[in-house]
Amino acid sequence: MIHRLRSRDRLQYLFARMVVLFRHVQRNAIFSTLYRYFFHYRECSVPLFISLMMFTILVGGCANHQLETYQELRDTALTQPVYYYTEIEEKIADAENEPIVEPDPFLSEIEAEVLKYQKEWQARLESETPMPNLFYDVSTDPVKAYRQLAASPEAAQARLAEPITLELLVAFGYEWNPGLKSIREKIRAILKRYPQAAYLENVLRQYNAFTKQLDTKVGPKQHKEMMAMKFPFPGTLALKGRIITEDVLIAEKEFEIALRDLVTEIRLAYYDYLFVTEAIRINEENQKLLEQMIAIAQTKFRVGRGKYSNVIMAQVELSKLANTIITLEQQRETVIARLNTLLNVSADLPLGVPVLIEESSVIPTLAELYPLSVEKRQEIQKQKLAISKIGLAVEMANQMTYPDPTLGSSYFENRSMGDLKHKEKMPMTFSTRRTLNPANTAWFAHRGSYIHEMDVKIEAMTHQVEKLESDLRFVVKKHHFAMETANRSIRLYRQTLLPQARQALDASNTAYQAAQIDFLSFLDAQRTLLNLRIEEQRALRDYRQHLAQLEQAVGIILPKQPLTRE
Template structure:
């Protein structure tokens, strides 16, 4: 059977297009994932703000545990209003006084402890924010990696379809092909162009989000290094161990623990407010003039001790204790809720990771080889007129769509790893958090 010469070109065109899809050049300034992680820690302004807040809170305990500033007073006592003379009356004096408010023993220590727990909570909030920044950076980076692969595959597929359109047009003009083949190829090419627009828009949105995390202008171009297929390890996350690690390492849980301790200390401080505070003072009065014997009038010394009386404790201090007790109960429930939330995050991320790994294996061992074999078989059949143009195009499109789906699962795998590490309070999944199959 005679095979038209132009038809014989199709396998070569397909091979060249597939080879081009797997060989994309990358610029030397490509942003690797490690570089993105370093930049987000160094440049993210919100992380700096959280750090400064933690620094500010760390200065409060010393302030809260210090005595109030002493009070210095200067008074003119017992001045006669008829002359305002400081020598007319014996009790007229210019008084210099110093007083110090002294809280009931234990109050200052409790106030300092309250500030300590507030500072610890602020520090854990900063650590939690850093952990989530790294997680989100990895998610956006891998989304961009998938979209970049998808765009590369689609663009090479477009080139292939353009060649197929030319072949179909040539066959139609020579009377050896059908007009519907030309229209079909043109339609599929238009569909790919539309899909390219959607993926380009998604890639630009991901780039803007990633640049915002990195503290850079949203329109900063981002290029990524070439991605290879992942090396799937023969291990699965040890869920129980990761949950145990999260109890001791997840900043969110440590912060909620600090909040619970804070609430307990505030309750103790409210109970201590039933006791009075004291004010201790001393003064010295300078008198002018002389006594009847001609001697200078001596100065007068005064010592004072005062305290506040909690006479309205039923409507004030007792209510404050009830308030702080309710806040402590709320903090305890918040700790339990946070622990349950972390466990759910770990379970969900571990499930997504396991499914993504299984899908990647399925693509590598089954779907991808089968799609390529199907395309090759269709090409052979088309050359001998046993397969029509429609089935050839569909087979080729299915292969390229399969490639895109494969890289989508690779991206999902790495994103699940990022979410699992963050949920457990880890920067990276370690071997200690994995169990062998």
């Protein structure tokens, strides 16, 4: 019985019974729970039963009160406080009365001028001839036709299997070479700087006019009308446009350099291709001649009029020619792979035989080539443009240190809600522009150091231009000398050595068949003519390659005239 337990045990017993009661209340209905405890736990005292009844009534009342409160919230319409409408209406009215910031005519005119440069460059970039005065003229009718053919890779590769010309390779390289494509995209990226330079001042003006706030420690201040709006210093925006134009011109020179070097590499490889093809043809002709002489030597040996050693010597010479032809064919495959790499196609793509080109000589003399190369060389022009760009940057840095033109003041108001003591808003106040900080001028602190650094850099780049000019004169002299040397060799071969060697071979052939000379004398005459013909083709290749390198050094395709060395 509960009254027989000690006081401590009695409290534990009551707490345990209340826990059991709470769990049954959760699981079962309230009345079934009370019935169970009343009839099955008769040992419970009357106070415990009364406590349980009061607890049940209290829980039910709280739940009913919460339900009524929730229903009231659902049925009650939401109303905004009065001050909310007041503030919103005032802000809308103030926004309607805000003055419209008119565009600056002077700034708009400069912006239009800057954007005009972008349109001009964009039109040049998208035209058939993107840039005038290129190293190689890609606007001729044959080159245009080849460039249109390059748009279809399958048809273009089929055309490469036929006899190829230098114009065909240059046109395909102009359209396919990844280096040229990269520089074209670089120019397009630089063109996007024009709108950035033109519209940046408008963005800053809008920021000053509409979003800038002042922290006066007495509440948020908002500008109602920005009379102290800053305008760019006269010429600053124009200088930005000129700097971007210099960047575009520098990128254009990079494109010209890439095209010049690409055309030169194609020409050098094409001249190697011509030489190897002609060398194979000459060796095959001599191979046929030796085969005929071997047949004659064998016939003489059978009839007892010749020696077997002559047959052996002819077969040895024939084997040497066969090995030379194999080497030349492998060299031809290497040259083809080089051309394919320049065209950005598979290195194993077969190419047709090269078409012979007309021989020509340059018209300008060496004395005329020196000043012409200094004027036309793209690297020198690029360096001068870089110097001009740095000069513009220094000029703009000097101008940006001066205070921008402004009306000198602006008024603002406190739009915050008044407190309990002050019912009206704070009166309109004015702010004036502070004087220029001398530390921000071009003659103090880091700005002065930067400008001095740029001046020294300009001086260094000027000396670099002088070095480029000096080195260029040596390169022009070297290739001009090599070209003249090769030209003299070609003239010597064609006018003297080759005619004499052909006469000697014909005489030796006739004498050998008449048994007047031995077979060794005939082989010497045949070998001499073969070597002279190969050397004549090598000298012709050297002349063409040095001419191409001379034009690369000068920076333009030199005027030429037909050349006759016979």
